[in-house]
Amino acid sequence: MPRQGAIVAVLAIAGLASSFMFTLVVPIQSKLPELLDASRDDTAWVVTSTLLAAAIITPISGRLGDMYGKRRIVLVLLALLVVGSVIAALSPGIVGIIVGRTLQGAVVGVVPLGISILRDVLHENRVDTAIALISATLGVGGALGLPISAFITERSDWHVLFWVAAGLGAVVFGLVLWIVPVSVLRTAGRFDFVGAAGLSLGLLGILLAVSRGNEWGWTSPAVLGLGLGGLLVLLAWGWYELRIDEPLLDLRVAARRPVLLTNIASIAMGFSLFASNVVYPQMLELPVATGGFGLSLLAASFVVMPAGVVMMVLSPFSGRLARTVGPKLLLVLGAISLILAYGFTLLFSSEVWQLVVANFLIGAGIGFGYAAMPMLIMRSVPQSETGASNGLNALFRSLGTSTAAAIVGAVLATYTIDAGGMPVPTPTAFQLSFVLGGAAAVVALVVALFIPRRRAVQERHPSLPE
Numbered sequence: 001m002p003r004q005g006a007i008v009a010v011l012a013i014a015g016l017a018s019s020f021m022f023t024l025v026v027p028i029q030s031k032l033p034e035l036l037d038a039s040r041d042d043t044a045w046v047v048t049s050t051l052l053a054a055a056i057i058t059p060i061s062g063r064l065g066d067m068y069g070k071r072r073i074v075l076v077l078l079a080l081l082v083v084g085s086v087i088a089a090l091s092p093g094i095v096g097i098i099v100g101r102t103l104q105g106a107v108v109g110v111v112p113l114g115i116s117i118l119r120d121v122l123h124e125n126r127v128d129t130a131i132a133l134i135s136a137t138l139g140v141g142g143a144l145g146l147p148i149s150a151f152i153t154e155r156s157d158w159h160v161l162f163w164v165a166a167g168l169g170a171v172v173f174g175l176v177l178w179i180v181p182v183s184v185l186r187t188a189g190r191f192d193f194v195g196a197a198g199l200s201l202g203l204l205g206i207l208l209a210v211s212r213g214n215e216w217g218w219t220s221p222a223v224l225g226l227g228l229g230g231l232l233v234l235l236a237w238g239w240y241e242l243r244i245d246e247p248l249l250d251l252r253v254a255a256r257r258p259v260l261l262t263n264i265a266s267i268a269m270g271f272s273l274f275a276s277n278v279v280y281p282q283m284l285e286l287p288v289a290t291g292g293f294g295l296s297l298l299a300a301s302f303v304v305m306p307a308g309v310v311m312m313v314l315s316p317f318s319g320r321l322a323r324t325v326g327p328k329l330l331l332v333l334g335a336i337s338l339i340l341a342y343g344f345t346l347l348f349s350s351e352v353w354q355l356v357v358a359n360f361l362i363g364a365g366i367g368f369g370y371a372a373m374p375m376l377i378m379r380s381v382p383q384s385e386t387g388a389s390n391g392l393n394a395l396f397r398s399l400g401t402s403t404a405a406a407i408v409g410a411v412l413a414t415y416t417i418d419a420g421g422m423p424v425p426t427p428t429a430f431q432l433s434f435v436l437g438g439a440a441a442v443v444a445l446v447v448a449l450f451i452p453r454r455r456a457v458q459e460r461h462p463s464l465p466e
Contacts, residue, residue: 004122008130010179011114014074014172015134017081018107019141021050024161025101026146026281027153027297035158036094041215045098048211051405053105055207055398056200061109062116062391063248067191069183070113070120070387071176078173081107085166089159100162107169108398111138112390115374119386120185128327129319131378132371136311136318138397139273139366143308146281147301154298185383195248198237203395205230210406214413249388258380259389261451262373263396265331268444269369270400272338275437276362278408280304280355283430290419291427293352303356310363311370318371327375328451334369335445337361342438346431369444373397376451404440408433 025046028035032043057077065073084103091097111134118130152160209227216223241247253259284300286292295303322330341361348354374390381389415429 004126004130006179007121007181008118008126008133010172010175011110011117012133012137014078014114014176015111015137016141016144017078017168017172018110019138020145020148020168021081021104021107021165023142023146024104024149024165027150028158028161031158036097038094042094044212044215046094046101048208049098049102050105051211051398051402052204052207053102054108055395055402056203057106058109058112058394058398059199059249059388059391060196061106062112062387062389062394063196064191065113065116065183065387065391066187066385067189069186070117071180071183074110074113074117074176074180075173077107077109077113078169078176080104081169082166082173085162085169089162089166104165108394109391111135112374112394113387115378115390116386117180117183119378119383120183121181125323128322128375129316131374132318132322132367133312133315135370135374136315136367138370139311139363140308142277143305143311143363147298147305150296150298150301187385189246192241192244192246192248195237195241195244198233198240199248202230202234202237205233207399207402210402213406214410249392250385253381253385253389254392256380258376258452261447262331262376262380263393265335265369265444265447265451266373266393266396267400267403268440268447269334269338269366269373270397271404271440272342272400272437272444273362273366274401274404275408275433275440276304276307276341276359278405278412279430279433279437280359282412282425283349284352284355286424287419290417290424291430292424295352303352304359306356307359307363307366310360311367314364314367315371318368322372322375326453327372327379328448328453330368331372331376331448331451332445334365334367334372335441335448337365337368338441339438339445341365342434342441345434346438349430349434365441400440404437408436411436 029047032046033040036043061073061077080103084100087103088097088100091100114134115131118127118134122130149161152164205226209223209230213223238251241249241251281300281304284293284295284303285297286294288294318330341358344361345355345358373393377389377393378386411432412425412429415426415432416423417426
């Protein structure tokens with residue numbers, strides 16, 4: 001069997017590759033209407049399709065991993081990344097790009113599956129530190145990937161972005177095939193196709209309503225119909241899942257207090273993280289005359305990059321701290337760090353170095369918070385449910401990021417001034433966005449405080465693994 005350090009390293013690289021997909025097209029996002037000869041409303045699907053695919057496929061792939069082998073499903077998701085990247089690289093029009101980006105979004109499922117693999121194969125003394133590292137890749141890949149994407153688009157044709165993604169996916173596929181052992185722990189039974197279809201349709205309706213509400217109008221028939229329809233489908237799906245013997249997701253496990261509260265905190269954490277990803281780069285890139293700093297995308301990406309570096313540096317410390325004081329305190333510390341970051345920015349945001357400091361705090365907050373959440377989940381569910389439960393937790397984080405994209409985007413689009421015929425966000429828009437990010441962190445803190453300590457969970461569920 002390969003050395004455990006090599007397994008952790010390969011799964012961390014897979015996590016970096018998956019999170020990189022979210023910042024892959026950021027440098028060309030504003031230019032997509034011109035590059036693809038399409039309307040701005042149509043090109044928004046290049047980003048929306050990735051978010052939708054990630055949210056829908058992640059919990060389903062987690063269940064498939066529990067049943068048919070986690071490594072096998074990781075390889076399938078990486079293969080989809082390669083195929084999607086090649087399709088996008090070869091496509092001159094918008095349809096091919098959207099198809100490719102949808103397939104790329106599926107790869108996000110490798111992170112919760114990788115975390116579940118670690119629980120299966122690592123010695124218990126190494127699990128927490130390894131989980132913290134893999135969890136950190138969710139933020140690190142995006143933060144480090146942004147300057148890479150910006151550099152590529154400044155130096156070459158934009159299609160090269162997708163060729164780089166394809167090459168990265170192929171390399172990671174080979175590494176996983178070579179290093180990661182075959183999963184031996186399987187959950188017996190048949191796959192719940194009806195449940196998978198119901199979950200997909202319900203999430204699709206709700207996420208479409210949230211992500212496109214700004215463009216279509218929050219009270220438009222399309223948004224209301226999709227949102228309410230998705231909610232009704234999910235209610236029917238939940239009723240069905242509780243009444244069958246082999247559900248896609250065991251909602252009784254998901255309803256346990258530590259799991260439920262951790263997932264609610266995940267929504268708030270995801271919101272707080274994505275709010276920073278939206279607001280800080282825009283603020284840095286706006287012209288000085290309109291209240292911004294006038295930086296190029298590449299320069300702005302280096303200002304926000306410390307967040308990702310801090311996440312990576314803190315990950316080993318996070319694992320050791322979790323073993324000493326428990327993951328609950330880790331989640332509390334993460335929320336406090338995010339509150340400090342947004343509070344600091346509200347008071348001090350007139351110099352670039354001040355935004356660098358804020359991003360250091362963002363990195364610490366997300367690093368601690370994202371490390372704690374899968375630990376809390378896995379301490380509260382049977383080992384046969386780790387893939388599906390981690391996938392569900394990733395889904396809740398995706399709900400938070402999608403909601404942040406919609407709400408913060410609406411704020412930045414509402415409070416604008418005219419600058420050379422183009423609407424740009426006002427200082428008030430940025431201040432309100434920072435308030436929203438900080439408020440989400442406060443919600444995460446309050447919810448985290450009510451998560452039961454590990455001892456209480458084990459007393460109530462003595463059969464659960466240590």
